[in-house]
Amino acid sequence: MPELPDVEAFRQYCNSTALHQKIKEVEVKATRVLKNISQKEFVRRMKNRSLESTQRHGKYMFATLDDGNTLVLHFGMTGFLEYYKDQDKEPPHARVICSFTNGYHIAYDCQRLLGEVRIVDDIDVFISKQKLGPDALDDALDLNTFMEILNKKRGAVKSALMDQNSIAGIGNIYADEILFQTGIHPKTNASNLDADTIKKLYRTMKRVLKVTAAKKADPDEFPRSYLIPHRGEDNKCPRCKGEIKTIKVSGRTAYYCPRCQKKQ
DNA sequence: CCTATAGCCTGACGGC
DNA sequence: TGCCGTCAGGCTATAG
Numbered sequence: 189m190p191e192l193p194d195v196e197a198f199r200q201y202c203n204s205t206a207l208h209q210k211i212k213e214v215e216v217k218a219t220r221v222l223k224n225i226s227q228k229e230f231v232r233r234m235k236n237r238s239l240e241s242t243q244r245h246g247k248y249m250f251a252t253l254d255d256g257n258t259l260v261l262h263f264g265m266t267g268f269l270e271y272y273k274d275q276d277k278e279p280p281h282a283r284v285i286c287s288f289t290n291g292y293h294i295a296y297d298c299q300r301l302l303g304e305v306r307i308v309d310d311i312d313v314f315i316s317k318q319k320l321g322p323d324a325l326d327d328a329l330d331l332n333t334f335m336e337i338l339n340k341k342r343g344a345v346k347s348a349l350m351d352q353n354s355i356a357g358i359g360n361i362y363a364d365e366i367l368f369q370t371g372i373h374p375k376t377n378a379s380n381l382d383a384d385t386i387k388k389l390y391r392t393m394k395r396v397l398k399v400t401a402a403k404k405a406d407p408d409e410f411p412r413s414y415l416i417p418h419r420g421e422d423n424k425c426p427r428c429k430g431e432i433k434t435i436k437v438s439g440r441t442a443y444y445c446p447r448c449q450k451k452q
Numbered sequence: 453c454c455t456a457t458a459g460c461c462t463g464a465c466g467g468c
Numbered sequence: 469t470g471c472c473g474t475c476a477g478g479c480t481a482t483a484g
Contacts, residue, residue, distance in 0.1 A: 191477060220461085247478080265478045266462080281462085300461050302478050343455055352479080361477040416477095438456060441475085 190263030192357030193405035199242045205271035209288040218283040223306045246356025264302030270295045324357035334390045341378035347438045348378045360440045368415040373451040374442040419443040
């Protein structure tokens, strides 16, 4: 689930549910998700605090506490947030649960334990330590910067889009969507793209991420022209009605339309 | 420096 | 039915 549009949806979900409430209790059900912090220390630093504001950079979500420190969430492949009141609504793989004084809880659920939870005192320092590239939707990533980034890349364009150290936020699914809508074969070498194609790719990237984030990353709400609702379903290209194929690109499955996406 | 591959985890699914 | 291999919207460490 968790690429830029999904994480943005989680962030807004958090904003509309869990802000400005005192955390009465903290339960860590899987220590493994905690990075660089012990369970004891994590609980101590979260307890009696409140979440005051949120930010996002790429696939990372940040929730700043009322003491100025920031809770950092990464969702791996299977993570999400759930806000609920009754115990029986607790999601099945809740790894960290914060309980508020109003009787509600927010759970960080992460089935495959590939996500990460930590506390940092400076978000920008964290981003630079992780060597994250600019957020894909940040205005700081303008066309010139995007061109510079892609010009440095030698491998498949899909791998370039998914490299968090180059551009933060795009994963396997949205990389496929962006390449589909741009008409580029996922295995095309980034170095083979001409300036016009890179420009088109840039505009498509921004548009796809904006549109899907606005739809809260729910594929049922995506425009009919989008590939995502078809991948692994009917596998029919929404544009030419041809068969969607899969290939491996740097170890991940790429869905693409052989007729609409030619190698360059 | 760069890019490509294995490993980390759990659970769902299809084939035998 | 049960078991097994494969695969899954992530990243990191290591090899080349």
